[in-house]
Amino acid sequence: MAAKSPRRKPALTTTFEDSGMSNSRKLNSSISDGSESQRSRTPNCSCQLENTYRLQPEGQGRFQRETVRTLMLQTLEGKLKDVEYDSSTCGDLSTTLTNEIMFQIKQCHWERYKLVVQLFVGQDEKQGIQVASRCVWNADVDTSACVTYKNSSLFAVASCYAVYFE
Incomplete structure (x- = not known):
């Protein structure tokens, strides 16, 4: 007779993205193992960037919470409808879903917003769970x-x- 397997750990994935900055304001950088010189890691930029002094989104550029909720719920319903919990595959599933949600939100083209998407997947055994977060922001x-x-x-x-990038 097989022993009951221990309770599985839930999978947690977080993705950070910079959304909506114009190409002229992006600088490419790379992570080095320390073998390259400081000079080769510094991007060569001959352009001069000026501040925009925009402190708030203009016009329709404001992030729309209900649109994002709808996108996230549609993605979760479409991908998780017939999925059974398996701790060995839920980590990859969580990463895939997080990236897909991030991609769909980025398709809305809200300029100058930095986005963080977090997805928590766990086994439903009729337990109680509470997810909370705190942020310091405008x-x-x-x-x-x-x-x-x-x-x-x-x-x-x-x-x-x-988070709006000023």
Whole structure:
């Protein structure tokens, strides 16, 4: 008779992305193992960048929380509808879903927002769970969206944090 397997650890994935900065303001950089000189790691930039002094999004550029909630819930429902919880595959599933949610949110083209998407997947054994977060930000322009999805064997909590880049 096989012994009951121990409770599985939930999978947690976080993705950080810089969304909406124009190409002229991006600088390429690379991570070095220390063998390269400091000079070769510094990007050669002959352009001069000027400040925009924009402290708030203009026009329709404000992050829309309900749109993001709808996108996240549709993604979770579409991908997790018939999935059974398996601790060996949920880590990869969590990473895949996080990247897909990030991609869909970036398709909305909200300029100058830095996005953080976090997805928590766990086994549903009728236990209680509470997910909380705290952020220090500008409440006028920074925001977040969160959705929860459950099926017969697992639950998923997805959060997206949007921080305006001044």
